[in-house]
Amino acid sequence: MVLPEYVVVFCTAPAGEAEAIAKALVDARLAACVNVTGVQSSYRWEGAVQNEPEQLLIIKTQQSLLDTLIARIKGLHSYETPEIIAMPIVGGYTPYLEWMREETG
Template sequence: MYLSVFCTVPDQKTAQRIAQTLVHEGLAACVNLLPGITSVYRWEGEVQENSELLLLIKTQQARYNALEARIKELHPYQVPEIIAHKIEAGSKDYLDWIAESTR
């Protein structure tokens, strides 16, 4: 099974550091860095609004626990957003590449 994992980060430097590490360590096949998002959320009883980037991470289910743990080690937030979605269908060639890249 394959996953797309969403993770927001505060800045470009953090995004690049996490993306490079996950791909280098074989925890992700690819990480897209999507700039220009605004997040509105409740934290410690207050409504917050911040500019962030969204990481869109492609991996295998079997690598998820290690990927989540590594993101938590690298992430500056106390409670980082880490949400996984099953990839229901996709190009066989692309899914095979994810598998090969995350062995």
């Protein structure tokens, strides 16, 4: 299986913490860009349905950095089981993708 060169990673975090994670990922060149936006999350945790405001990090990076990025998020994140989901980028504006490559790694 051929892996995509670029991925978008979704991660939710508490307000305040999300911005710190975003900055750390960009500072470490593990992400070219991280968007942080507010979301309302509903999920089941420890047998009960939760409904909480969170912030969603939309992280753009290279597939080759994914394991290191996940480890870094886990080290910074307060959740026991943080959401960290990677989705392939199957195409896009070439100059932007080239910029992503230059800003990461």
